[in-house]
Amino acid sequence: MKLETKxxxxxxxxxxxxxxxxxxxxxxxLGSNKGAVELHTYFDQVAGLAVQSAIRVAGVKVGxxxxxxxxxxxxxxxxxxxxxxxxxxxxxxxxxxxxxxxxEKYIELDPGHPxxxxxxxxxxxxxxxxxxxxxxxxxxxxxxxxxxxISYALNKTIGGEDGRQKLDEIVNNIRVLTAEFRAMAxxxxxxxxxxxxxxxxxxxxxxxxxxxxxxxxxxxxxNLNQLIAENRPEIKGVVGDVRRxxxxxxxxxxxxxxxxxxxxxxxxxxxxxxxxxxxxxKINTAVDNVNDMLGGFRNMQLNLDLNAARWxxxxxxxxxxxxxxxxxxxxxxxxxxxxTPDGKIxxxxxxxxxxxxxxxxxxxxxxxxxxxxxxxxxxxxxxxAKRLGDAVFTAGIVEGKGGGGAELRFFxxxxxxxxxxxxxxxxxxxxxVRVRATTSLEVWKGxxxxxxxxxxxxxxxxxxxxxxxxxxxxDDLKKxxxxxxxxK
Numbered sequence: 001m002k003l004e005t006k007x008x009x010x011x012x013x014x015x016x017x018x019x020x021x022x023x024x025x026x027x028x029x030l031g032s033n034k035g036a037v038e039l040h041t042y043f044d045q046v047a048g049l050a051v052q053s054a055i056r057v058a059g060v061k062v063g064x065x066x067x068x069x070x071x072x073x074x075x076x077x078x079x080x081x082x083x084x085x086x087x088x089x090x091x092x093x094x095x096x097x098x099x100x101x102x103x104e105k106y107i108e109l110d111p112g113h114p115x116x117x118x119x120x121x122x123x124x125x126x127x128x129x130x131x132x133x134x135x136x137x138x139x140x141x142x143x144x145x146x147x148x149x150i151s152y153a154l155n156k157t158i159g160g161e162d163g164r165q166k167l168d169e170i171v172n173n174i175r176v177l178t179a180e181f182r183a184m185a186x187x188x189x190x191x192x193x194x195x196x197x198x199x200x201x202x203x204x205x206x207x208x209x210x211x212x213x214x215x216x217x218x219x220x221x222x223n224l225n226q227l228i229a230e231n232r233p234e235i236k237g238v239v240g241d242v243r244r245x246x247x248x249x250x251x252x253x254x255x256x257x258x259x260x261x262x263x264x265x266x267x268x269x270x271x272x273x274x275x276x277x278x279x280x281x282k283i284n285t286a287v288d289n290v291n292d293m294l295g296g297f298r299n300m301q302l303n304l305d306l307n308a309a310r311w312x313x314x315x316x317x318x319x320x321x322x323x324x325x326x327x328x329x330x331x332x333x334x335x336x337x338x339x340t341p342d343g344k345i346x347x348x349x350x351x352x353x354x355x356x357x358x359x360x361x362x363x364x365x366x367x368x369x370x371x372x373x374x375x376x377x378x379x380x381x382x383x384x385a386k387r388l389g390d391a392v393f394t395a396g397i398v399e400g401k402g403g404g405g406a407e408l409r410f411f412x413x414x415x416x417x418x419x420x421x422x423x424x425x426x427x428x429x430x431x432x433v434r435v436r437a438t439t440s441l442e443v444w445k446g447x448x449x450x451x452x453x454x455x456x457x458x459x460x461x462x463x464x465x466x467x468x469x470x471x472x473x474x475d476d477l478k479k480x481x482x483x484x485x486x487x488k
Contacts, residue, residue: 038066039079040078040079041094050065051065056084062464087111088112090112092109093126149465233366240478303322303472304474306470320338322336330388333384335381340377342377342418349368379400403421418437420438421433439452452464
C-alpha cells in the first residue's frame with residue numbers, strides 16, 4: 001500500500017472518531033425524530049437551565065431541553081421527549097429542580113394520569129418553580145438577622161457571670177420542679193383522673209341546679225319571714241313545748257340507765273340472753289361466717305373489657321362490653337353485651353324474560369336469588385370459664401344461643417388464641433353451626449389488638465374482622481357490688 005493511501009485512510013478514520021466524540025459530547029442524535037414528541041412549558045425564571053439539560057421522570061432521563069425563548073416576561077422552554085419512555089397527559093406538571101444544592105439543573109416531569117386524557121402538542125404543560133439557591137440564601141439572611149437580634153437581647157439580659165449564674169439557677173429549679181411534678185403525677189395518676197371526673201360531674205350538675213336552688217332558697221326565706229310574722233304567739237308556745245320535752249328526755253335517760261344496769265347484772269330475759277355463754281358462742285360463729293364471706297369477696301376480682309372491630313364482609317362494626325367475675329384464678333363467670341352486625345341468608349325469586357333459542361321468542365322464567373342481609377342486633381352472652389394451665393374452656397350462652405369454646409393464653413395472658421362454636425340449630429338463614437376464631441395481642445398496658453374470622457362454617461356469611469380494645473381490673477366496681485349485696 002502506498003504512503004499516500006495510508007495517510008488518507010488514517011485521516012478519514014480520525015475524522016470519523018472526532019465526529020463520534022462530538023455527537024457523544026454534545027448529545028446530538030442522528031436520524032429523524034419519529035420516536036419523539038415536542039412539547040413546551042413556561043417558567044417565571046430558568047436561571048441555571050441550559051439547552052440540552054435533562055428532562056427526568058422519577059430521576060430517569062426521558063428527554064432534553066431543545067430551546068429556551070423569552071415570551072413577554074416569562075421563559076418558554078421547549079421539551080423534547082422520547083415516546084417510548086414516557087407518555088404525557090393533560091394533568092402533567094413540570095418543575096425546575098437540581099441535583100443537590102449546587103448540582104446540574106434539570107426539569108422534573110410528573111406525566112399525570114391516563115384518566116385526564118393525552119396532552120395536546122399546542123397546549124403548554126403546567127409548571128411549578130422549585131426553591132432556588134437565591135431564594136434559600138435570601139431566607140437564610142432574614143433568619144440570620146432575626147437570630148442576631150435575639151442573641152443581642154439575650155446577651156443584654158443574661159450576659160456576664162451574674163447572668164450565667166442566674167440562668168444555671170433557673171435551669172436547676174426547673175429540673176427539680178419538673179421531677180417533683182412527674183413523680184407526683186405518676187403516684188396520683190388514677191386519683192387525679194377520678195377526681196377530675198367527679199369534679200366535672202359535680203360542676204355539670206351544679207350548673208343546672210344552682211339557679212333552681214337559689215330561687216327556691218329565696219322563696220323559702222320569704223315564706224319563713226311571712227310564717228314567723230303570722231305565727232309569733234304559736235312559736236312561743238312551741239318553744240315552751242320543747243322545754244317540757246327536754247325535761248321528759250331527761251327522765252327517759254334516767255330510765256335507760258336503770259335498764260342498762262339491770263342488763264349488766266343479767267336480770268330479765270334480755271339480760272340472760274346477753275350473758276349466756278351459748279348465745280355468745282352462736283353470735284361469734286355468725287360473725288366469723290360474715291368475716292369469711294367478706295374475705296372471699298375481698299379476694300374476688302372484676303375484670304372489664306371494652307372492644308370494637310370492623311367486619312369486612314358487611315362493612316359494619318361490632319362493639320362490646322364484658323365483665324369477668326373471678327372468685328378464683330382457675331374459674332370465673334363471663335358476661336358480655338354486644339352490638340353485632342349479624343348476617344342472614346335470604347332466598348327469593350324473580351321473573352326474568354329470556355329469548356327461547358329454539359323459537360327466538362321471549363319467554364318468562366323464574367329464577368331463585370340468594371342474598372345476605374346485615375341485621376344490627378344487641379346480644380347477651382353468659383358463660384362459665386375453667387382454666388387448666390394455659391388452656392381456658394368456656395360453656396354457656398353465646399349471643400343468645402348455646403355454645404362453648406377453648407382458648408390458649410401465653411405470656412401472662414397477653415397473647416390469646418381461641419375458637420368458639422354456638423347456635424347449633426339449623427335454619428334457612430344460618431344453615432350450619434356458627435364458628436368464630438379470634439386472636440388478640442396486648443400491646444401496651446391493657447390495650448390490645450384483635451383479628452379473626454366469623455361464621456367460618458357458613459360460606460355465604462363468612463366474614464373477617466380487625467379491631468382492638470382495653471382490659472382492666474376495677475376495684476371501685478367491686479366495692480359498689482359489695483355495697484349492693486350488703487344493702488340486700
